[in-house]
Amino acid sequence: MSGSFHAMRFVPLALLTGVIAAFAWQAPAIAASSSLIPQYANLVTTGVGPIAVGFNTNTNRVYVANLGSLANPASSVTVLDGTTDEVLATIPVSDTAPPNGYLSGAGALAVDETHNLIYVDMNNGALVTIDGATNAQINSFTFNINHTNAFSNGMVMSNKTGYIYYLAQGQPGGTNTIIVFNPATQTVVAQIDDEDESFIAIDQSTNTIYVTNYFGATLWVINGNTNELTDIISGIGVPFAPDLCWLGRTPCVEQGSEIDGVAVDETLHRVYTFGSQGGLVATIDSTTNSVLAVKYISSNQPFGAVDPANHAVYSISDVYGSLTVTDGTTDNIVAYNLLYYGGPAPFGIGINPATQKMYLFANQVLILKVP
Numbered sequence: 112m113s114g115s116f117h118a119m120r121f122v123p124l125a126l127l128t129g130v131i132a133a134f135a136w137q138a139p140a141i142a143a144s145s146s147l148i149p150q151y152a153n154l155v156t157t158g159v160g161p162i163a164v165g166f167n168t169n170t171n172r173v174y175v176a177n178l179g180s181l182a183n184p185a186s187s188v189t190v191l192d193g194t195t196d197e198v199l200a201t202i203p204v205s206d207t208a209p210p211n212g213y214l215s216g217a218g219a220l221a222v223d224e225t226h227n228l229i230y231v232d233m234n235n236g237a238l239v240t241i242d243g244a245t246n247a248q249i250n251s252f253t254f255n256i257n258h259t260n261a262f263s264n265g266m267v268m269s270n271k272t273g274y275i276y277y278l279a280q281g282q283p284g285g286t287n288t289i290i291v292f293n294p295a296t297q298t299v300v301a302q303i304d305d306e307d308e309s310f311i312a313i314d315q316s317t318n319t320i321y322v323t324n325y326f327g328a329t330l331w332v333i334n335g336n337t338n339e340l341t342d343i344i345s346g347i348g349v350p351f352a353p354d355l356c357w358l359g360r361t362p363c364v365e366q367g368s369e370i371d372g373v374a375v376d377e378t379l380h381r382v383y384t385f386g387s388q389g390g391l392v393a394t395i396d397s398t399t400n401s402v403l404a405v406k407y408i409s410s411n412q413p414f415g416a417v418d419p420a421n422h423a424v425y426s427i428s429d430v431y432g433s434l435t436v437t438d439g440t441t442d443n444i445v446a447y448n449l450l451y452y453g454g455p456a457p458f459g460i461g462i463n464p465a466t467q468k469m470y471l472f473a474n475q476v477l478i479l480k481v482p
Contacts, residue, residue: 161175172243204251215233274291274338276311308325347384349365376417406442423445
């Protein structure tokens, strides 16, 4: 198994083919009285294949990356009003990077709130820049044609340095790398090889970047000031065994927890990781890099997000299409497997810190409001 394994794992077959049912909203299947339980707010149709979301809290704009599909490869970014959920614009995005053998198109987003710029990963080593004032693409540039990105999990931006951290998935036989680049100068400033990279998050208050390692069940800690790996946190799940078997050097005799998502609560100094196979959610103290708890939620919890206002942690099961709520202040689970919709399971989640709205993706965007 090569280091490029992750590249297509994050794209559901239904998204690639464009054959996917619409969300059908329904009330939560489990009654819960906690104030942390989100309520239905809206259901919005964007472009084809919504897969990632970003926010500009200064302008109250929400940006949804639409990957497209094999049947309809048109890629775009939809702009929503953060208050009314109105679609304000749908911006076609394109680049001139050579084909990479995968479905290219808008994937991960990074928003520069200070300069009102939106950076869109095109899943082929290219980056598109959108002007938030005009809702128009202003340029694109290719920084590495030998890599493809891991879609919605793959990119964060440091508010302190303006650098973007990008999980570059190697082409077949290539190396997976965390690429650090300066979009203002369109230059790569650092590369950190990580064959096992999965998801990425950033603590803006400390300028610390966190990268989950899928097979090894570890969390990498990177100093955003020096771009150096400073710690590797284990104990967040069960690794595949024997060590490095997933590289194809020897058969894997034990399937691990498959650590995917990662989310940060900057105020509580907590980092949360989410496991696909094992359904495990780990709580980590970011001041000491120590694991405080690992708990089973339910089968397949690859995605998660934190509401910084109420310190609630929300995780999604991509098997049951359900939401589990944890109170981050107590680390107690408030509600299991809330079913807010029928049809396909979502494959992405984001929370707007300014409005406390949650965005879930299938072929539409389901918006929930945290009370």
